[in-house]
Amino acid sequence: MECIAKKEKLLGLLAMAATLLIWASFFISLRASGQSPLTVGDIALLRFVPAALVFGILSLPKTKQIKATAKRYLLAIAIGAGLPFFLLAANGLRLAPVADGASLIPGILPLFVSSIAAYCYREKISNIRKLGISLIFIGIGLFITHSLSSGQHQVLQGHGLLLTASFSWAWYTIGMRVSGLSPIAGGAILAISACLLLPVLYTMGWVEFNLMSAPTNDVIFHLCIQGIAAGIIANFSYGYAISRLGAEMSAALGSFTPVIAALMAVVIFDESLTLTTATAMGLIVIGALSASEIIKLRPTIIRSLAKPTNP
Template identity: 70%
Template sequence: MERLTTKDTLLGITAMLATLLIWSSFFISLRASSESDLTIGDIALLRFVPAALVFGYLSRHSLRKIQTTPKRYLLAIGWGAGLPFLMLAANGLHLAPVADGASLIPGILPLFVSSIAAFCYKERISASRKTGIGLIVVGISLFVTHSLFSGQTDVVQGHGLLLLASFSWAWFTVAMRVSGLTPVTGGLVLAGSACLLLPVFHGLGWVTFNLFSAPLSDIMVHLLIQGVAVGVLANFSYGFAISRLGAEMSAALGSFTPVVAALLAAAIFHEALSTTTLLAMSCIICGALAASELIPLKGKLKQPGWLNRLRWQR
């Protein structure tokens, strides 16, 4: 049975705090891209190409490990946090406010992770996790109901895309934990697969490029945020946090992203936070904490049984 030491916990929480700050910048960057000349394809280039180069160099002696990893885990990593995830998140944030995106993507993670555990691996759901899932569902319902009654059908569509993005990220979170890949080798799978998919998606007409026509200032800002911070640093810090804290606790800490992102959005884009939005965010954050059983943590943390079983069965 795997146990986490106090040192592991502290290192994992530190990595997640850094990840929270970067994720908040990620949502701000995607929202800002909708008001610039940069396309989603341009953002993908800035995010994944530098990461593929960095992680490719760092993983040059570990390619054998990637080759022997079950393909289903590689697919979940590449799809769950790669180009398909970015397109879902970016299109969703073009339709919905930053606070909604920051709540629905990381905030719903514990719901999806627990659902994967229950339906795919027959894990028993505790009373605490059931309560948390219930609160998350209430939070989602508040977001959707508020948009429907206000006649904002485009926002509802945005919410749907953001929920799909969160579901993809949940599979990435689980796959990173059970695959045995390091944050560096996992980062190569994620970024490398996105680089391979970009010309395919361009050929299908799903993404376009306008990088050379955009202002240099926009390119540099998004390169620093998406390429360096999100593409390299966050991939490593989140993967490191998962390796130290486990999938569910990392997902729980990630639920605090909307608080930071909403404050930044209010300051930068002057997005107002309605009473309903604040209530929905509160429900999702409290639900994420309860669903991931973070509150009763006392120095040692047992990993969910389904994660341990998968590790030995792959």
């Protein structure tokens, strides 16, 4: 029995390692799109269309459950991790370095989730979570101070977009938690809603498409990273890691994303990793590790909120 448990844990760690590499590659891909003829709209197509097809088919048996879910939870999922989140993250990373984006989006997530849980659901914040949130605040302050002192107002604007993207993802996290939907059903909701929203934004002139005239190599690269790896594989690998390691450990390990992404950016884009950036990134990682282990709503709250209600 102990041998089986060790094997299961090892498989969970391998799945989480794959997830971290994909998440880091997600930020690298968005950063690379700024140096490509591909528009943000093109990357969104490559990101959501494959996921909509795969998760849409897999979630067909759960159609009744999805329809019975309160609309406010479906909206939190669709907006929180769908096209609005993607546009915020993509445009933010076109203005700020990869290390900043990888730190501010997943790293600040525990702060926003805790704030939403405490304000909306009156959840008490323990001392260890308060410590983690304090470290995250200090890390954010270092990022902003560094941008202001160096006159990098463009980077500061990117930080604002990235923080908004993280807040959006926090609502998705809460929405998924209280809805009771599976990751596949959630993936179908956010991907299909994004595919439906893209033509609307195009007619309004908010997004542009250049996919047909873009180099084939760029299309294949972003399709593999965004559409297949981040859009499909990471959903399965992260879900598998949670089932083997638990939500707390998986969330804690997820906070190492900025470290991996920053090291990849140094090699690929020759981005410099200053002492201030490294310190801010380290504080956010440590803060996320402290806070992530206990970010969860009370079971009674989850059961009451997960009941289908009339929106």
